[in-house]
Structure formats: structure tokens, C-alpha cells
Amino acid sequence: xxxxxxxxxxxxxxxxxxxxxxxxxxxxxxxxxxxxxxxxxxxxxxxxxxxxxxxxxxxxxxxxxxxxxxxxxxxxxxxxxxxxxxxxxxxxxxxxxxxxxxxxxxxxxxxxxxxxxxxxxxxxxxxxxxxxxxxxxxxxxxxxxxxxxxxxxxxxxxxxxxxxxxxxxxxxxxxxxxxxxxxxxxxxxxxxxxxxxxxxxxxxxxxxxxxxxxxxxxxxxxxxx
Amino acid sequence: xxxxxxxxxxxxxxxxxxxxxxxxxxxxxxxxxxxxxxxxxxxxxxxxxxxxxxxxxxxxxxxxxxxxxxxxxxxxxxxxxxxxxxxxxxxxxxxxxxxxxxxxxxxxxxxxxxxxxxxxxxxxxxxxxxxxxxxxxxxxxxxxxxxxxxxxxxxxxxxxxxxxxxxxxxxxxxxxxxxxxxxxxxxxxxxxxxxxxxxxxxxxxxxxxxxxxxxxxxxxxxxxx
DNA sequence: GTGGCAAACTTGACAATGTCAAGATCGAGT
DNA sequence: ACTCGATCTTGACATTGTCAAGTTTGCCAC
Numbered sequence: 001x002x003x004x005x006x007x008x009x010x011x012x013x014x015x016x017x018x019x020x021x022x023x024x025x026x027x028x029x030x031x032x033x034x035x036x037x038x039x040x041x042x043x044x045x046x047x048x049x050x051x052x053x054x055x056x057x058x059x060x061x062x063x064x065x066x067x068x069x070x071x072x073x074x075x076x077x078x079x080x081x082x083x084x085x086x087x088x089x090x091x092x093x094x095x096x097x098x099x100x101x102x103x104x105x106x107x108x109x110x111x112x113x114x115x116x117x118x119x120x121x122x123x124x125x126x127x128x129x130x131x132x133x134x135x136x137x138x139x140x141x142x143x144x145x146x147x148x149x150x151x152x153x154x155x156x157x158x159x160x161x162x163x164x165x166x167x168x169x170x171x172x173x174x175x176x177x178x179x180x181x182x183x184x185x186x187x188x189x190x191x192x193x194x195x196x197x198x199x200x201x202x203x204x205x206x207x208x209x210x211x212x213x214x215x216x217x218x219x220x221x222x223x224x225x
Numbered sequence: 226x227x228x229x230x231x232x233x234x235x236x237x238x239x240x241x242x243x244x245x246x247x248x249x250x251x252x253x254x255x256x257x258x259x260x261x262x263x264x265x266x267x268x269x270x271x272x273x274x275x276x277x278x279x280x281x282x283x284x285x286x287x288x289x290x291x292x293x294x295x296x297x298x299x300x301x302x303x304x305x306x307x308x309x310x311x312x313x314x315x316x317x318x319x320x321x322x323x324x325x326x327x328x329x330x331x332x333x334x335x336x337x338x339x340x341x342x343x344x345x346x347x348x349x350x351x352x353x354x355x356x357x358x359x360x361x362x363x364x365x366x367x368x369x370x371x372x373x374x375x376x377x378x379x380x381x382x383x384x385x386x387x388x389x390x391x392x393x394x395x396x397x398x399x400x401x402x403x404x405x406x407x408x409x410x411x412x413x414x415x416x417x418x419x420x421x422x423x424x425x426x427x428x429x430x431x432x433x434x435x436x437x438x439x440x441x442x443x444x445x446x447x448x449x450x
Numbered sequence: 451g452t453g454g455c456a457a458a459c460t461t462g463a464c465a466a467t468g469t470c471a472a473g474a475t476c477g478a479g480t
Numbered sequence: 481a482c483t484c485g486a487t488c489t490t491g492a493c494a495t496t497g498t499c500a501a502g503t504t505t506g507c508c509a510c
Contacts, residue, residue: 045354059460128412129270169434172418180405187353193397209394217442284489
């Protein structure tokens with residue numbers, strides 16, 4: 001936050017905007033904020049590194065120093081997405097009844113609500129082509145989200161599941177259900193079902209229906225063969 | 226530049242198939258074939274109109290006349306994908322026992338097997354940003370695939386479902402399961418589960434498990450309010 | 451203080467891409 | 481035979497991601 005009042009060097013300094021310095025100070029955060037804005041407005045497909053830099057008020061090559069390349073920036077933002085999703089899951093769980101079935105429903109509903117409320121962000125989080133899946137922060141954040149689901153499911157099976165219930169296939173089934181539903185919904189594949197209802201409202205009602213049916217399936221005996 | 230004396234001779238012996246264009250013979254088909262090759266090799270993310278034209282042996286602007294733009298070409302290819310998927314579903318159904326449960330499993334397994342065997346193609350089919358969802362051929366082909374699932378599910382419910390079974394939520398659940406599982410698998414999100422097994426093998430075994438659990442849920446009473 | 455140094459930005463360039471406009475070529479109908 | 485229109489090519493343009501080299505500035509040793 002320094003004012004530039006010194007003598008002018010040989011090169012004409014173009015940054016006339018008052019209050020701006022050569023060093024941004026918090027470019028990393030500014031870029032992430034710009035990315036969020038951009039994704040919200042235009043979707044993942046129209047995201048552009050240069051436009052992102054433009055909105056943050058820096059040159060087109062500035063992001064490279066903080067994120068390496070475009071993939072780096074999107075990876076960082078995707079990690080933030082998983083963190084927010086975990087936060088939402090915890091909030092939903094805290095507000096739900098403490099029985100295992102309600103807790104499991106809370107996690108599933110949080111998954112769906114997050115997806116609907118953050119369409120582009122959610123889509124980015126599962127677009128391997130734009131991300132670096134090996135990034136430690138991303139892995140950790142994704143793992144944390146999965147862990148929420150895993151714990152809720154384990155508790156559910158302990159309480160309602162059959163004695164010989166195997167965790168893995170049921171975990172997989174639950175994840176597939178919420179993820180598939182979210183994906184199809186966001187890709188406008190369910191518009192015929194949804195009719196006039198808003199996506200958020202539909203994710204609520206249809207989501208609850210599905211989670212109910214799902215729970216029924218989970219309570220039955222072990223899968224065949 | 227090279228002059229085209231190669232074209233001087235009269236009609237070069239070309240395919241007797243009477244059909245469309247004559248300049249290239251069948252540029253439309255050649256471009257679709259090139260697209261398939263490209264997608265198979267490099268994935269949706271690296272698909273390029275120019276590279277596609279290059280492989281078909283024509284100039285970079287040639288595709289425009291047949292498909293309008295890149296989206297047009299990909300849309301046409303996605304439609305083909307749905308058609309092939311329907312064909313696979315029918316083949317699986319024909320080979321399966323005729324009872325409703327086996328028929329439903331066959332459709333689900335066909336969905337999964339198609340996805341695994343045609344990764345990029347499948348991903349393209351559900352990537353709205355690269356497609357024109359309003360395209361009539363695409364809509365029809367997609368609808369046909371959905372119809373396979375719908376019929377199998379209706380028959381299943383008639384035979385095994387509870388009396389008051391509502392079709393829509395159960396259809397949605399089934400679609401979400403197979404689609405979510407396929408999506409997660411193809412995005413390498415299930416590698417920890419899959420361990421060393423091949424994707425195809427895993428789609429078989431884990432898919433069968435899930436479809437079994439799913440069927441159990443579908444046979445229960447109506448979902449809670 | 452006062453250099454000096456490395457991190458934080460900028461500028462400029464490059465190859466690629468999708469699309470458009472204008473020209474070239476060739477098969478076919480009349 | 482001869483135009484005509486569909487098919488294909490060439491060339492150009494704006495944009496993009498990334499790299500290399502230059503510029504600015506905070507800050508730490510002295």
C-alpha cells in the first residue's frame with residue numbers, strides 16, 4: 001500500500017491507478033476470487049487464465065508465479081471446493097437429528113446442495129483434465145470429503161445394516177447415487193423430470209426420495225454372489 | 226505449394242457406395258472416423274478440429290461445410306455414441322434371461338461396459354459444453370437410450386416392485402447409480418477401490434454388486450414423504 | 451541507512467486453435 | 481457444352497497458454 005511518487009524511470013510506468021502498487025500484495029487470493037467469479041458467470045468451459053488475470057488487474061503472465069500454470073490455479077480452486085463441501089456436510093450433520101439414518105441423509109443432501117449451489121465449481125472438482133489430481137492439497141481435501149461420507153455410512157450400517165454388511169460396495173453405491181444425480185442434474189439431463197421446479201428445489205425433493213430408496217437398499221442382505 | 230496434378234486423371238476409382246459427397250468421397254464419414262481415433266487416443270480434452278481435419282487429409286476449414294463448427298462435429302459423434310450404446314443394451318438383453326430382474330441388470334451392465342470400453346466417447350456424450358443439446362439427432366439418440374432403461378425398469382417394477390411403486394423416482398435412482406459409478410470410475414476417482422483390477426473387470430464385479438443392492442432398494446415400499 | 455538480491459510483476463513473442471471470408475475446383479443437371 | 485452450386489483450400493484474425501527476458505520493489509545483511 002504505497003504511493004508511487006518517486007521519479008519516473010526511463011520506461012513509462014503505465015499503472016496510473018491510485019492505490020495500486022507493482023506488487024499486488026495478495027495476488028494469490030485475488031486470482032482465486034477472480035476465478036470464482038469467472039466460473040460462476042461463465043462456467044468451467046469458458047474459464048481463461050488471461051481473463052482471470054485481467055479481472056485481478058494484473059498482466060496475463062502474473063498468475064504463473066503463484067500457480068505455475070492454468071491447471072495449477074484450477075487445482076487450488078478445486079481444493080477449496082472440497083473444503084467448502086466438507087464444511088457444508090458438517091453444518092448439515094450438526095443441524096440434523098443424531099441418529100445414523102438422518103446423519104447419512106444429511107451428508108447426501110449436503111453433497112447435492114453444494115453441487116447445485118456451486119455448479120461450475122462442482123463440475124471443476126471432477127474434471128480431471130483441468131486438474132492435477134496428484135496435488136497434495138487437492139488429494140487431502142477430496143479425501144476429507146469422502147471421509148465424511150464413509151463415517152456416516154459406517155455408522156448407518158452399524159445401526160441399520162445387516163450383520164454381514166460389507167462397507168465398500170454400499171459406500172460406492174451411495175457415492176454413485178449422489179454423484180450421478182448431481183452430475184445429470186447439472187448437465188441439464190434431468191430437465192424433463194424436473195419440469196418447472198428450480199434445480200435447488202428439485203435437488204431437495206427428488207434427492208430426498210432417492211436417499212430414502214437408497215437407505216432401503218442398504219438395509220438388505222449382502223449383495224448376490 | 227504443390228499443384229494437384231494427382232487430380233487430373235478422371236474419376237479415380239472410389240467406393241461404389243452411392244451416397245453423399247464426391248469431392249473427397251465421404252468426408253463426413255472420414256471426419257467422424259478421425260474424431261473417433263482422436264478421442265480414443267487423446268481424450269475429449271485434447272480434441273481439436275484442425276487435427277481432426279489433418280487426419281482426414283483435408284484442410285482445416287473443410288469440416289465447417291459438413292458440421293458447421295467443432296460443436297457440430299462432436300454433437301454428431303455423440304449421437305453415434307448413444308446409438309451404439311442402445312445397440313449394446315439390446316445385445317445384452319437378448320443374451321440375458323428373460324425375467325425382468327435379469328433384463329434390468331443387463332441394461333445397467335451395458336451402460337457400464339459401454340462407458341468403460343469407450344471412455345472418451347462416453348464422457349463426450351455428457352459434456353454439454355462441447356455439444357449442442359438441441360440437436361434433433363442427438364436428442365433422439367439420447368432418448369432412445371433412456372427408453373431402454375425406462376422399459377426395463379417398468380417391467381421390473383411390474384414384477385417385483387411394491388404395488389404402489391412410483392416409476393419416476395426409481396428410474397432416476399437407477400440412472401443415477403450407473404451414471405455416477407461410470408463417471409467416477411472414468412475420472413479415476415475409484416482407483417483406491419479398484420486396486421489392481423482393470424476398469425473393465427471392476428465395472429463387472431462392482432457393477433454387479435451395486436445393481437444387486439439397487440434392486441433390493443427398488444423392491445421396497447414407496448419412498449418416505 | 452544502503453546496497454544488493456530474490457521474489458513479484460510486466461512485456462513481448464510464439465505456436466496453436468476456431469472461425470470467417472474469399473477464391474479454386476469439380477460433378478451434375480439442363 | 482456450360483453454367484452452377486456444393487465442396488474444399490488459402491489466408492487472415494483474434495485469442496489462448498506458456499516461455500524468456502526485462503523491471504520493480506520489499507527486505508535482509510552489513
